[in-house]
Amino acid sequence: MRSSPLKTLLTTLLGWIVAFALFFPIFWMVLTSFKTELGAISTPPEVFFRPVITAYQEVQARSNYLHFALNSILISVGGTLVAMLLSIPAAYAMAFHPSHRTRSTLLWMLSTKMLPPVGVLVPIYLLFRTSHLLDSRIGLIGIYALMNLPIVVWMLFTFFREMPKDILEAGRMDGATTWNEVVHLLMPLTLPGMASTALLSLILCWNEAFWSLNLTSSSAAPLTTFIASFSSPEGLFFAKLSAASTLAVAPILVFGWISQRQLVRGLTFGAVK
Amino acid sequence: MSAALDVENMPSQPHAVTPPPGSNERRLQRRMLPLVSPSVVLLLIWSIVPLVMTLWFSFQRYNLLDPTVTGFAGIDNYDFLVTDPDFWTSLVNTLVLVGSVLAITVVGGTLLAVLYDQPFLGKGIARVLAISPFFVMPTVSALIWKNLMLHPIYGIAGILWHAAGLQPVDWFANYPMWSVIIIVSWEWLPFALLILLTAVQSLDHSQIEAARLDGANAIQQFFYITLPHLGRAISVVIMIETIFLLSIFAEIFVTTAGGPGNATTNLAFLIYSRALLQFDVGGASAGGVVAIILANIVAFFLVRAIGKRLDI
Numbered sequence: 001m002r003s004s005p006l007k008t009l010l011t012t013l014l015g016w017i018v019a020f021a022l023f024f025p026i027f028w029m030v031l032t033s034f035k036t037e038l039g040a041i042s043t044p045p046e047v048f049f050r051p052v053i054t055a056y057q058e059v060q061a062r063s064n065y066l067h068f069a070l071n072s073i074l075i076s077v078g079g080t081l082v083a084m085l086l087s088i089p090a091a092y093a094m095a096f097h098p099s100h101r102t103r104s105t106l107l108w109m110l111s112t113k114m115l116p117p118v119g120v121l122v123p124i125y126l127l128f129r130t131s132h133l134l135d136s137r138i139g140l141i142g143i144y145a146l147m148n149l150p151i152v153v154w155m156l157f158t159f160f161r162e163m164p165k166d167i168l169e170a171g172r173m174d175g176a177t178t179w180n181e182v183v184h185l186l187m188p189l190t191l192p193g194m195a196s197t198a199l200l201s202l203i204l205c206w207n208e209a210f211w212s213l214n215l216t217s218s219s220a221a222p223l224t225t226f227i228a229s230f231s232s233p234e235g236l237f238f239a240k241l242s243a244a245s246t247l248a249v250a251p252i253l254v255f256g257w258i259s260q261r262q263l264v265r266g267l268t269f270g271a272v273k
Numbered sequence: 274m275s276a277a278l279d280v281e282n283m284p285s286q287p288h289a290v291t292p293p294p295g296s297n298e299r300r301l302q303r304r305m306l307p308l309v310s311p312s313v314v315l316l317l318i319w320s321i322v323p324l325v326m327t328l329w330f331s332f333q334r335y336n337l338l339d340p341t342v343t344g345f346a347g348i349d350n351y352d353f354l355v356t357d358p359d360f361w362t363s364l365v366n367t368l369v370l371v372g373s374v375l376a377i378t379v380v381g382g383t384l385l386a387v388l389y390d391q392p393f394l395g396k397g398i399a400r401v402l403a404i405s406p407f408f409v410m411p412t413v414s415a416l417i418w419k420n421l422m423l424h425p426i427y428g429i430a431g432i433l434w435h436a437a438g439l440q441p442v443d444w445f446a447n448y449p450m451w452s453v454i455i456i457v458s459w460e461w462l463p464f465a466l467l468i469l470l471t472a473v474q475s476l477d478h479s480q481i482e483a484a485r486l487d488g489a490n491a492i493q494q495f496f497y498i499t500l501p502h503l504g505r506a507i508s509v510v511i512m513i514e515t516i517f518l519l520s521i522f523a524e525i526f527v528t529t530a531g532g533p534g535n536a537t538t539n540l541a542f543l544i545y546s547r548a549l550l551q552f553d554v555g556g557a558s559a560g561g562v563v564a565i566i567l568a569n570i571v572a573f574f575l576v577r578a579i580g581k582r583l584d585i
Contacts, residue, residue: 012393018385019399022463026405028429029417041427043435090312093305105313112320114572116520118541119565122548122557123326146319149312178304207410209523210541214549224523227412231419231527238420238427245413256408257401264471267464268509 026249033242040238055239056247065244068226072248075137075212075222076205079144080198086145087152088194092182094153095160096168106157109150117147117210128215137220140212144205152201155266159193160186196262199255203263206252223248324565330558337552350559360560362535363543367567370454370539371518375511377458382465382510387499389466390473400470407463411523418456419445419528449529449536456524461517465510472506473499515571519564540564 032040034051059065094102124143125134133139163186171185187194209224216225227248230241256263334346354360389400406414423444425431431441444452476499484494522541525531531538531546538546544564548557 008393011388011391012395015388015391015393015396015399018388019402022459023402023405024429025414025417025422025459026409028421029413032421043427043432045429045432086312086315089308093308097301097305099302099305105309109312109316111572112316114516114568115320115324116516116541116564116568118520118522118544119561119568120323120327121544122330122554122561123323125548126326126554127323146315149316153312178308203408207408209411210520213412213523213526214545224410224412227410227416228523228527230416231412236420241416241420245417249409249413252410253405253408256405260401260404260467261471264468268468268506268513 026253029242029249030246031242032238033246035239035242037237037239040242055237055243059240059244059247062240063226063229063244065226065247068221068223069247071137071216071220072206072222072224075140075144075220076202078137078141079148079205080201082141082145083148083152083201084194084198086149087156087197088182088187091153091156091160092186095157095163096165106154109153113150121214124211125214133215135216135218135220139215140220140222143211143215144208147208147211148201148204151204151266152197155197155200156190156194158265159190159197162193163190193262196259197266199259200263200266203252203255327558327561327565330554331562333555333558335554337554346555350555353556354559354563359535359538359543363538363540364563366450366535366537367519367539367541369450370457370521371515373454374457374461374518375514377454378461378465378514379507379510381458381462382469383500383503383507385462385466386469386473386503387495389470404463404467406459407461407467409460411460412527414460415456415524415527418452418459423452423455445529446533449533453521453524453528453537456528457518457521460524461514464514468510469503469506472503476502512572516568519568519571540567 031047033055034053035046035049036052036054039046039049040055094106128134128139133142167189168181168185171181176185206222207224209228212222212224213228216222223244227241227245230236230244331350332346332348334342334344334349336342385403389396389403393399409417420428422428423430425441425443430444434441442448480498481494484498489497520541521539522545525537525539525542526545529537531542540560540563544557544560547553547560
């Protein structure tokens with residue numbers, strides 16, 4: 001189908017206007033992060049200015065940014081790792097040796113995602129309090145692993161299903177144990193799928209802001225909680241807020257860009273590919 | 274539950290049949306039990322224990338600050354909840370927030386999906402920029418919008434208003450719910466776009482071509498071919514968004530804290546404030562039960578709607 005040059009010009013224009021409008025708050029945040037505190041609130045706003053990195057230096061010096069970043073990394077990676085370790089065997093079993101219960105098991109797993117977190121806030125908070133898990137990384141890792149488990153199992157299941165069964169069967173004929181079959185055949189062959197599953201889980205853990213806000217305060221607080229501390233009136237420093245936010249968002253934004261296509265599968269439980 | 278859609282489409286369904294007892298495959302299936310059970314058992318505990326506890330607490334007199342308040346409360350907590358005007362306000366706020374964001378993101382997402390399906394210059398980069406807000410953590414989006422965008426004096430909106438000679442608007446004071454809706458829509462519009470774009474791209478373009486040759490104009494092509502093709506993906510978007518939007522919390526927590534008054538207190542925020550600000554475990558749990566029921570009603574209807582569409 002050929003389209004007229006005028007139509008292409010209009011779509012190009014419209015497509016870019018929309019993209020710029022949606023991206024503008026992020027662009028403005030990055031721009032503001034390189035201003036001085038005074039420059040950040042000057043009216044009319046500075047668009048061309050001499051960029052400085054004082055806001056970044058102050059965020060680290062005053063509030064120990066790296067501590068919260070490290071928490072975010074440990075909790076996200078920990079939660080993802082636990083979820084993957086639990087899911088790989090489960091998804092393998094259901095994809096390659098399905099029984100009459102497989103379908104209902106998968107559906108039930110998914111239905112656990114329908115439980116609103118706020119509905120179980122009280123018991124989880126009290127359980128964490130009695131077991132001294134409040135403001136601990138381990139507690140949050142456990143919650144994140146369970147929270148993402150259904151999505152991770154589903155996504156791995158759909159990736160495993162696409163792999164030809166014969167390869168694994170050939171391996172079994174050659175006397176490979178289940179362990180060898182999974183570790184030496186399945187995992188290397190479905191590496192891209194596993195990587196994008198892990199990436200989605202990382203993104204979801206990194207951006208999770210219900211449990212982190214309610215269950216952590218300082219020593220285990222990830223970046224979501226740290227950024228929330230800027231909401232107090234005395235914390236209202238636009239440049240520092242922007243610098244901290246830019247650092248918090250940048251890595252996940254890049255992950256998201258890399259894996260956008262695979263994300264659709266994970267986010268819709270394979271319903272839209 | 275939403276998975277019901279895909280189970281029908283699962284590849285190579287035939288080998289899921291039950292093999293005869295004692296067969297090799299049956300033995301293998303039994304060997305698979307230890308592989309599946311850790312996930313199943315953990316999820317079972319995760320989904321049942323807190324649920325039962327919430328139900329239990331909702332019938333108890335239980336306040337963390339006052340240990341003398343104990344014992345069976347009967348339906349007092351529920352009674353107190355439904356006679357509390359704040360509860361009904363929060364319910365209405367929840368529905369307004371979910372409904373408005375759904376309308377904005379689904380309509381906007383559909384139109385943008387069609388736009389980004391057209392060939393144009395630098396489409397790849399434009400698309401990446403457009404979906405970026407989805408990857409921004411909720412606390413960051415909320416604070417960026419509150420301070421850099423909607424701040425009456427230093428925000429972009431304030432500056433634009435000022436430049437146009439208008440009186441700057443204090444968005445969060447005068448239009449608190451709209452401000453929250455704007456932030457949440459900005460986060461979820463890219464999600465709808467991402468999913469619906471994938472669905473649009475799977476459309477067989479020869480269909481559009483045939484319709485065009487039959488004299489259908491662009492609007493007719495959209496309503497008679499593209500939109501029906503997107504039906505299923507739109508249902509999926511609505512369902513997934515609803516489940517997340519019912520528990521919107523961080524955006525409210527860092528911008529309005531439910532205020533002014535209770536103008537932006539949704540059910541999630543009400544339960545939070547009952548539980549962790551007033552330490553009323555019984556009352557918060559009753560609210561939690563309502564939230565769970567609400568989510569289940571929505572899930573039930575949406576799954577049914579999608580199931581019906583599938584049978585065709």
